Amino acid sequence: MADFQVLEQSHPRVDAWEKVTGQANYAGDVYLPGMLMCKILASTRSHARIISIDTSKATALPGVRAVITGYDFPQIRFGSGALKDRYIMARDIVYYIGEPVAAVAAEDEITAQEAIGLIEVEYEDLGAVVDPLTALRSGAPSVHPDLESYEGYGFTIEGGNICTLLDADRGDVDQAFMEADHVFEDTFRSQGINQGFLEPMACAANVEANGRLTIWASTQGPYQVRAQLASVLDMPLSNIKIIPMELGGGFGAKLRLAFEAFPALLSMRTGSPVKLINTREEVFTLNGPRHPVTNYIKTGVNNDGTIIAREAYTIFDVGAYLGAGPNSGIGHGLGAYNIPNFRLRSYGAYTNKVYVGSYRASGVADMTFAVESHMDIIAHKLGMDPLDFRLKNTIKEGDIAVNGSRVPGNGLEQTLAAIKERLGLPKELPDGHGVGIALCEWRSGTGPSTASISVNEDGTASLLTGSVDISGSDTSLASIAAEVMGISIGDIIVASRDTDLAPFTGPSGGSRIVYSQGKAVQMAAEDARDKLLALAADRLGVPQEALGCAGGRVYVHDNPPQGLTLGQLASASVNSRTGPIVGNASLSTLPYAPVFSAQAAEVEVDRATGQVKLTRYVQCQDVGVAINPMAVEGQLEGGAVQGIGRALTEDMLFDQETGAVRNPSFASYLMPLALDLPELETLMVRVPSEDGPFGARAVAEPPGFGPPAAIANAIYDAVGVRIRELPLSGERVLAALQGKISEDVAYIGDELDELKRAEGLVA
Amino acid sequence: MLRFDYLEARNLRQAISLLQRHGEDARLVAGSTDFLVRWRQGFWRPSCVVNIKGISSLRRITYSARNGLNLGALATVQAIELDPRIRRYYEALATGATSFAGVQVRNLATVGGNVCNASPAGDTLPALLAFDAQCNIAGPEGARTLPLTEFFRGPGRTALSTGEVLTGLKLPPPQPRTGSLYIKHSPRGAMDIATVGVASVLTLEDDGRTCKDARIALGAVGPVPFRASAAEAVLKGKEVTADLLAEAANEARNQATPIDDVRGSADYRKEMVEALTNRTLQYAFRMARGERLSFEEQRRLAVQTAF
């Protein structure tokens, strides 16, 4: 490992003090003189035409200042990607129970709530479709009958409810299946999931005297919110300033425009600042969660355990709007394996449910459950050790990844070896106890990244980036800058930012901040350092190559006492020929850098109740270089906990008739609590990436992928039953133990045939 | 109406007269842990709230070998969990309390509130039923007592009439050679509502083998928590064997009338009744024979979780 001054050492978060003492300000903490409170009226129908909305009683209620409906917004559809399928507030038609139909601004929250109850809406029901497999069938009721007229629509397969299809092919998969010694098929279903962040969506809006709009937002993507808001309000983007506040968790749910447009329009109507704070119930019912996903997998294997073909079909329920794509699932149908022939398909189907959102690469978590359970099933059927079977097929340096990139050097095999050693695999456990493993893969996220660093006259440096800190990334970015500039992390001031002030950057998501934004910070810091060196060379009368930068000084290598402090240099720079020292960097994409993580669970299964108890969880990830080991560990543990919840208890339930969320509360949507968990063991291996800052790789996404499969595999090891549906509840395990769960792998056979026929793959 | 008047009663008489005066528009509160949730959800919208938490005489827990246990209605669930006498003589009640919510809520929640809220899933209720609790009630017409088995009238409905307050619960003295345990099946170890809760109290004859008395109560598998009397009848007077316990457990299952909801299907709940009745009886039997289970061990058994 390189000899670091700052990196690879644990630093408490730079914002810890404010957070722990309650001084950090979140969007809900914004109080402005004369501020009004906003409440939302939600649709009570799954799919219906709006006949009339009568707001007169609400408007007449004392204390109410404005009421808006979808008709008060410009008639402009927007979308999360290219496809523009959605109005910001229902107009003519509601597509799900919970969809915003009207909003009120009143002098206090209770009055706003009362006004909501006074709005009368008359609906005429249209046919609703709730199940995505039904939605895919030809002849199913159409969720968006005019879909083809929507801007950005680009999809022509029969079936009115398909809004997206992603595909990847290589080789001759049908031929390979014919040649394979064995062919295995399985279908897996994962449940609806909520991101479960603590801070509900919140925002405040104020229209300034000059007509500009300021938004205090709880967001991961201020520039994305700015662009989308400008589009739905039909106003110039430069008339909007987004101030991202401290974020109480987002996990992908706050990447895009949420409800900022409501207080914005209400502020424009009233001239007063307006604030909106969602209730927890609203977080569950009107802000994109993840829907159940069905993954069908077929694999051709030879007698020696070599996989030669893979087919994977994902049926992805997007709800009423394509709020986030199924894209993360598709590329991962191969898992961490090199498979020469494949056909991967991912279909997004509209249903009359709350629109889908993002959640920590949730599609990959669903796919990893499927792939890694399937790998285990195959290993057992072939009589091979599950770990050896995986090792035999892992993707290696120089192979071509599913996205067509060459696979660079990585620590995949070391992660498996570390898990094997830590647990002493293979091992025999007493009856009712079992161990299971899962191998996870992801890529380091890229995207537009910028940074600017200016050196202050006292030798500190101010770092300006547009990215929002959702994970302690400010501390890591400060560490990177400190490492480059040879100063301590406490000497880096991380500036608070807004979209007027900081240069454009991509959203905080997809494990991209430390990897990509960190690279920009490294480059900006190098730029600043080079300018310091040049200035020092000039002042000291030595060549630049003769100088080093450490301990807050620029010094002469051969004569360390000779040198200048950064403070002296910064002071001198103010009147120098080149001017004050500012380092800048801007980049767009970085090459493919995979991330691998091996994980293992030990469980105890209660045969009488089916209840699974997680007794041990171990993970090992190739992190490249740990910029801040404490933060890396936090990400690995936090991700695993979310994955454990997904594996065992979390389950968003939707009414099968109406699509309504049945358990919109933390009392019935069960996330694990700190006291519930076993000690989590996190291991790291370090094979530096080729392009990340100092060799770092992304860390945040993969830890959450493994638990569902690792735990399902451990249950199989413990009591010999295979659960193909999440969560792995006591109820399901008991049903399986009693032989009540069928092993029918082809239960989406008819739908698959129909999809293949539409694509012309079968007659 | 979202706004309400908030009144604090200084003593029982005042509480009763305030409740009487405001009638249907008033809602009594103690720990308010149910009240605030229901108010926010819009189920309860009283125009006046009467808080009785300040009446300190209703907070006491007293015990004597002759008179048994007296729980003031305002005794908190945390006080019950921590009481050494309850841990010693009424184990199932202590395990019911320890399986309840989390520490913060236990510190606020009162046993009277748990009883009067009359949720089929209330965690102290099966043990109170299995220990033959009597309700002490005070009202405009004076005081009365009622067996807890007659107190519950349906989900959220009780035998109290307007102006009446539950003042306490009285549990008869413990019998020798008795063991008891409550098990709550809930996927999460804290802050979760029971999918099924079972409390069993088993008393043995001097021979240490024959069942002298058995009392089994079931939670979350019917409109109210109730005694599984048919299962109790299977055990009484018989020599305790694994087969006998299994037979009683099966009888308990037949008495359960659960529904399907977000926490589990009716079928699964029936399975759980059988499994947990059997398990609580096994441990109650061992404890009745003199085996000492530490409180930590009882707690581990009482909270059936995923993590």
Ligand SMILES: Cc1cc2nc3c(=O)[nH]c(=O)nc-3n(C[C@H](O)[C@H](O)[C@H](O)COP(=O)(O)OP(=O)(O)OC[C@H]3O[C@@H](n4cnc5c(N)ncnc54)[C@H](O)[C@@H]3O)c2cc1C
């Ligand atoms: C986060 C959370 C977790 C919870 N977890 C659990 C759990 O695990 N297990 C469980 O059983 N419950 C649980 N509950 C429910 C609740 O805490 C209990 O039912 C508690 O015992 C209620 O007591 P309280 O004093 O707070 O009642 P309050 O909310 O004050 O009152 C509840 C009801 O009882 C009536 N009432 C209260 N006292 C009297 C009295 N002396 N006389 C007449 N009527 C009275 C009130 O009028 C009201 O109708 C939970 C609640 C919350 C908020």
